[in-house]
Amino acid sequence: MFLARFFSSEGMDLMPDGYLFTFPHFLYIAVSILVIYWMLFRVKTNNQNRNKWIVTVMCILLLFFKYAGEVIFIYEFYTFSEPVSSFSHSLFDWRTLISFQMCGINNVLLPFVIWFNVKPMKDFIYTTSVIGGIVVILYPSTVLFGDPFTITFPMIRSLIVHLILVVLPLYLIRIGDFKLEKKYWYRSLIGSILTALWALYGNIFVDPNANFMFMTKNPFYGGPIPLLNLVPSGWHVILVLLLILIGFIIVYKWFFRIQDKLLKQHI
Numbered sequence: 001m002f003l004a005r006f007f008s009s010e011g012m013d014l015m016p017d018g019y020l021f022t023f024p025h026f027l028y029i030a031v032s033i034l035v036i037y038w039m040l041f042r043v044k045t046n047n048q049n050r051n052k053w054i055v056t057v058m059c060i061l062l063l064f065f066k067y068a069g070e071v072i073f074i075y076e077f078y079t080f081s082e083p084v085s086s087f088s089h090s091l092f093d094w095r096t097l098i099s100f101q102m103c104g105i106n107n108v109l110l111p112f113v114i115w116f117n118v119k120p121m122k123d124f125i126y127t128t129s130v131i132g133g134i135v136v137i138l139y140p141s142t143v144l145f146g147d148p149f150t151i152t153f154p155m156i157r158s159l160i161v162h163l164i165l166v167v168l169p170l171y172l173i174r175i176g177d178f179k180l181e182k183k184y185w186y187r188s189l190i191g192s193i194l195t196a197l198w199a200l201y202g203n204i205f206v207d208p209n210a211n212f213m214f215m216t217k218n219p220f221y222g223g224p225i226p227l228l229n230l231v232p233s234g235w236h237v238i239l240v241l242l243l244i245l246i247g248f249i250i251v252y253k254w255f256f257r258i259q260d261k262l263l264k265q266h267i
Contacts, residue, residue, distance in 0.1 A: 007072055009085040009154050011146025017223050019144040028144065032137050032163055039167045040174060041265060051175045058168045059111035065157040066107045070096050072153060086210070087154070093206070100202030100212035102195055103132035107161055110168065114177075123184045124191025126169035127255070131247045133166035139225070173255070174262035180255040188248060214240055 005011075019025050045051055074091050076084040089095050098108045106129045113121045136142060142158040172178045199213040211217055218236035220228035231239050 005150070005152060007153050009072060009076060009087045009152070011150070011152070012085040012087055012142070012154060014146045016141035016145060016219070017139070017225070019148055020139065020224055024144050024148040025140060028140055028159075029137060032166075035163055036167055036170075040170055040262060045175050045265070055114065055168070055172065055175075055177075058164050058171075059114055062107050062111050062161060062164055062168075065161050066104075069154055069157045089207075094202065095206070100199045100206065100210070102128055102199075102213060103136060103162065103165060105195060105198070106132060106165060110165070114168075114172070120187055121191070122178055123180060123187040126172070126178060127180070127188055127248065127251050128191065128195075129165040129169050131244075131251050133162040133164075135247075136162040137166070170258075170262065173259045174265055176263055179259055179263075180252065182252075182256075185252075192244065192248075 043054070073085075073087045073089055074096065076088040077090050080088075094100070095104075099105055106125055109121070110125055110129055112118070113125050136158070140158075143155055143162070145155070148155075169178070173180075196213065196215070199215055202212045203210055203216050211219060215237065217233040218228065218231055221230075221232060221236070223229045228236070228239065
C-alpha cells in the first residue's frame with residue numbers, strides 16, 4: 001500500500017543501492033533540482049520579514065523531522081523484541097539528541113548556528129550541509145529503500161531534511177546573510193576533524209556495529225558505484241578522506257562562483 005507502515009522505519013536497511021540510477025532515483029533528482037532552482041531563483045527575497053520567516057520555517061522543519069523521527073526509532077526499540085531497523089535505539093542514547101553522521105549533525109547544528117549567528121561555525125556547517133545533501137541526492141540510500149513508492153515518515157524525513165540542507169545555506173547566501181571567504185578555510189578543517197572524532201567515538205563506544213561516516217567498513221565494496229566498489233575496508237578510509245577533500249574543493253569553488261550571482265538575484 002502507498003501509505004503502509006507510515007510511522008515505521010521498517011525496510012530502511014533493505015536495498016540501499018537497489019534504486020541507484022533507476023526511474024525513482026531520476027525522479028528524486030529531478031524534483032530536488034526543481035525545488036533548489038525555485039528557492040534560489042524564483043522565490044522573491046525583497047521582503048526582509050518574509051526572508052526571516054522562510055529561514056525560520058526551514059530551521060523548524062529540520063528540528064521537527066529530526067526529533068519526530070527519533071520518536072519512531074525509540075518507540076520501535078522498546079516495542080519490538082527484534083530491531084525493526086538499524087536506526088532503532090533507546091531513549092538514553094546519544095542519537096536521541098544528535099547523530100554521528102555528518103548530515104545528522106548538521107540537521108541539529110544548522111538551525112542553532114543560524115539563530116545564534118555563530119559565525120566561526122558557518123564556514124564548516126554551511127559547506128558540509130550542501131555536501132551532505134547533494135551526496136544523499138546522488139546516493140539516496142536513506143530515501144529510496146524497500147519499496148520506494150511505499151511512503152513512510154522516515155522517507156519523507158530524509159527527503160525534506162537533505163533538500164533543506166542544500167537549499168538553506170544557499171538561500172542565506174542569496175539574502176546576504178553569509179559569504180564564504182578563502183581566509184577562513186581553517187574553520188572547515190577544524191570542523192571536519194571534530195566531526196570525524198565524534199563519528200569515531202560513536203563507532204567505538206556507542207554502537208560498535210555501526211558504520212558512522214563510513215569509517216569502519218566500505219559499504220560500497222562490490223556494489224554498483226565505480227571506484228568505491230573496488231577498495232576493501234580499511235583502505236577505503238584513504239579514499240573517503242580524498243573524496244571529502246574533493247567535495248570541499250568543488251563546493252568552495254562553486255560557492256565562490258555563485259554567491260555574488262545569488263546576491264544580485266536578491267538585490
